[in-house]
Amino acid sequence: MWGILVALISGALMSVQGVFNTEVTKQTSLWVSTGWVQLSAFLVCVLAWIFTGRDSVGALWQVDNKYTLLGGVIGAFITVTVIQSMGSLGPAKAAMLIVISQLAVAYIIELFGMFGVDKEPFEWRKLIGMAISIVGIIIFKWQK
Numbered sequence: 001m002w003g004i005l006v007a008l009i010s011g012a013l014m015s016v017q018g019v020f021n022t023e024v025t026k027q028t029s030l031w032v033s034t035g036w037v038q039l040s041a042f043l044v045c046v047l048a049w050i051f052t053g054r055d056s057v058g059a060l061w062q063v064d065n066k067y068t069l070l071g072g073v074i075g076a077f078i079t080v081t082v083i084q085s086m087g088s089l090g091p092a093k094a095a096m097l098i099v100i101s102q103l104a105v106a107y108i109i110e111l112f113g114m115f116g117v118d119k120e121p122f123e124w125r126k127l128i129g130m131a132i133s134i135v136g137i138i139i140f141k142w143q144k
Contacts, residue, residue, distance in 0.1 A: 015095050018082040025083050034079045038072070065116065096137045103130055 017037075025033040049055075063069060085094035107126060113119025 011099070014082075014098075015091060018086045018094065019091050021079060021083045022086045025087065030080060030083060033083060034076060037079050038076055041075075068115070093137075093141055096140060100130070100133055100137060103133065 021033055021037055024036065028036075060069065082094070082098065085098065088094075089097070107130065109115060109117050110120040111122060
């Protein structure tokens with residue numbers, strides 16, 4: 001139950017953040033806004049690190065599969081693409097397409113066991129569920 005609640009909060013925060021970032025971008029620029037997002041996130045992480053434990057930062061260099069350290073780089077491009085999609089599509093349509101993309105890529109990662117994730121067998125019900133989600137987006141945004 002905890003995982004479901006956290007996932008729902010995460011989705012809500014992502015939508016609010018996307019709207020905030022898009023508004024800041026309108027008044028500054030794409031890279032200024034994205035830089036601010038990343039810098040402010042870094043500062044929050046530093047403060048949380050100071051107050052919650054101070055695990056060794058040097059442990060980063062011990063991480064297996066060094067490519068997994070690119071999460072922050074990917075995060076910068078996530079911020080940029082969310083800002084651009086929300087600016088051109090609006091929050092609801094952009095969020096739905098983002099979620100469908102996340103679902104499809106996550107399923108492919110599980111299906112092929114990529115990036116150290118346990119490989120899962122193909123299941124028609126998951127593919128059908130994704131198709132239903134796509135149909136839901138079409139219905140949600142249907143215009144006469």
